[in-house]
Amino acid sequence: MHDIRWIREDPEAFDRALGRRGLEPGAARALALDEQRRQAQTDLQAVLARRNEASRQIGQIKRQGGDAQAVMDEVAQLKDQAGKLEEAEREAAHALTDLLSGWPNAVDDDVPDGADETANQELRRVGDPRQDNGLAEHDALFGDSDLMDFAAAAKLSGARFVVLRGALARLERALGQFMMDLHTQEHGYREVAPPLLVRDRALYGTGQLPKFADDLFATADGYWMIPTAEVPLTNLVADEILAADDLPFRFTALTPCFRSEAGSAGKDTRGMIRQHQFNKVELVSVTTPEQSAEEHERMTACAETVLKRLGLAYRVVSLCTGDIGFGARKTYDLEVWLPGQQRYREISSCSNCGDFQARRMNARCRPKGEKATRFVHTLNGSGVATGRALIAVLETYQQSDGSVLVPEALRPYLGGLEVITTHA
RNA sequence: GGACAGGUGGGUGAGUGGCUGAAACCAGCGGUUUGCUAAACCGCCGUACGCGUAACAGCGUACCGAGGGUUCGAAUCCCUCCCUGUCCGCCA
Numbered sequence: 001m002h003d004i005r006w007i008r009e010d011p012e013a014f015d016r017a018l019g020r021r022g023l024e025p026g027a028a029r030a031l032a033l034d035e036q037r038r039q040a041q042t043d044l045q046a047v048l049a050r051r052n053e054a055s056r057q058i059g060q061i062k063r064q065g066g067d068a069q070a071v072m073d074e075v076a077q078l079k080d081q082a083g084k085l086e087e088a089e090r091e092a093a094h095a096l097t098d099l100l101s102g103w104p105n106a107v108d109d110d111v112p113d114g115a116d117e118t119a120n121q122e123l124r125r126v127g128d129p130r131q132d133n134g135l136a137e138h139d140a141l142f143g144d145s146d147l148m149d150f151a152a153a154a155k156l157s158g159a160r161f162v163v164l165r166g167a168l169a170r171l172e173r174a175l176g177q178f179m180m181d182l183h184t185q186e187h188g189y190r191e192v193a194p195p196l197l198v199r200d201r202a203l204y205g206t207g208q209l210p211k212f213a214d215d216l217f218a219t220a221d222g223y224w225m226i227p228t229a230e231v232p233l234t235n236l237v238a239d240e241i242l243a244a245d246d247l248p249f250r251f252t253a254l255t256p257c258f259r260s261e262a263g264s265a266g267k268d269t270r271g272m273i274r275q276h277q278f279n280k281v282e283l284v285s286v287t288t289p290e291q292s293a294e295e296h297e298r299m300t301a302c303a304e305t306v307l308k309r310l311g312l313a314y315r316v317v318s319l320c321t322g323d324i325g326f327g328a329r330k331t332y333d334l335e336v337w338l339p340g341q342q343r344y345r346e347i348s349s350c351s352n353c354g355d356f357q358a359r360r361m362n363a364r365c366r367p368k369g370e371k372a373t374r375f376v377h378t379l380n381g382s383g384v385a386t387g388r389a390l391i392a393v394l395e396t397y398q399q400s401d402g403s404v405l406v407p408e409a410l411r412p413y414l415g416g417l418e419v420i421t422t423h424a
Numbered sequence: 425g426g427a428c429a430g431g432u433g434g435g436u437g438a439g440u441g442g443c444u445g446a447a448a449c450c451a452g453c454g455g456u457u458u459g460c461u462a463a464a465c466c467g468c469c470g471u472a473c474g475c476g477u478a479a480c481a482g483c484g485u486a487c488c489g490a491g492g493g494u495u496c497g498a499a500u501c502c503c504u505c506c507c508u509g510u511c512c513g514c515c516a
Binding site for chain 2: 041045049054079
């Protein structure tokens with residue numbers, strides 16, 4: 001959601017921001033609607049002010065036993081006018097809100113320009129990507145065992161689901177525990193166990209609705225299944241006025257995520273890369289406007305620590321204007337090296353949303369001693385997706401006999417288990 | 425699923441048609457007093473929008489869960505919906 005006042009102040013800058021997203025200029029239309037709305041509102045308020053005054057007079061006249069008919073007739077007329085003006089104001093306001101909330105967030109100055117992911121800017125590479133010959137993809141490694149069973153999942157739920165058993169099920173759980181412990185014990189995040197079903201309002205707040213309803217699963221009785229814990233965690237501060245001194249807030253949760261993957265038909269159909277349901281550790285920060293840029297770097301570092309501790313090779317890219325998400329002002333993706341595929345694949349996405357979500361949620365803060373409120377800034381990042389982390393671990397630590405070494409960091413979570421074989 | 429009871433400012437909580445944007449208390453802010461702390465006393469203290477201003481101020485409008493309705497006038501009366509709580513039933 002954009003601030004109409006910003007558009008009033010500098011319509012050219014706003015249109016430039018839309019232009020960076022590849023959109024047509026829109027400031028003129030927004031300002032015209034804004035003008036309409038304010039005119040109707042001003043007129044309406046004048047009529048209502050007169051009505052209130054007249055009503056008070058009627059009360060006085062009647063108390064003194066007089067005849068108030070003339071004033072009552074006037075009020076009847078005013079009501080007529082008020083109705084029309086109210087309708088005009090409402091129409092203009094709705095049109096303006098629809099327009100403003102349909103536009104994506106403006107991107108930061110240092111976000112690279114570009115049409116698609118090929119224009120993303122690589123910032124750094126960490127670790128040594130395995131490139132030896134004969135490396136298998138994760139689904140091939142366990143294809144002959146029942147530890148990773150796509151056929152069983154298809155029987156239950158259809159395509160894009162998986163059943164994990166035995167050591168792989170436990171490994172996935174271990175990854176989640178490891179990450180949660182890291183973020184809560186070393187990075188200062190507070191653990192949250194949120195609802196997985198949410199209402200429209202929450203999804204509007206974080207920007208998934210109304211534009212991206214097709215990407216979500218809905219229940220028959222009006223709930224939506226969360227596509228990421230970003231939704232419940234961020235909306236915890238919706239409609240709140242927070243003390244600025246208390247910020248930043250840092251929340252983390254390990255939850256399943258549900259995505260319809262509409263529009264990605266045919267993409268990544270094999271293996272566990274793109275599922276309708278997957279687990280993810282999410283990081284969410286709520287900050288003052290001054291804190292958000294630094295918090296973004298910090299959050300990204302927290303996610304990177306997960307990959308470093310697991311000994312996974314990865315790179316960090318800054319998403320370009322054509323690849324960055326709807327609500328983000330700036331996004332760093334962590335792409336983990338998948339030896340089986342011999343390429344980097346997204347495993348975390350860390351975004352600074354600025355005040356974009358805060359406006360939609362009406363989430364504000366107040367500096368100590370000040371009267372005025374300000375919108376908070378919100379950030380979210382995966383820290384990281386455990387399904388994809390599982391894939392990366394399997395492919396990175398595979399041995400020539402088809403078994404997989406357990407990374408040191410995970411062994412305490414697996415009862416000291418060092419090797420996973422297809423019989424486990 | 426059944427039966428009740430409720431949704432009022434940061435919190436508790438009064439308020440059944442005009443003098444209520446809303447008592448009182450708590451918290452918060454400013455001050456007086458004070459050896460320090462504590463206490464006492466005084467004052468201030470909702471949000472959004474519009475007009476207005478150099479900026480304050482000031483003026484106006486709306487908001488007592490949401491949306492409609494009745495009325496000259498609604499926190500207060502009526503309708504619909506949402507939410508919360510309690511008890512019963514069912515259930516992990």
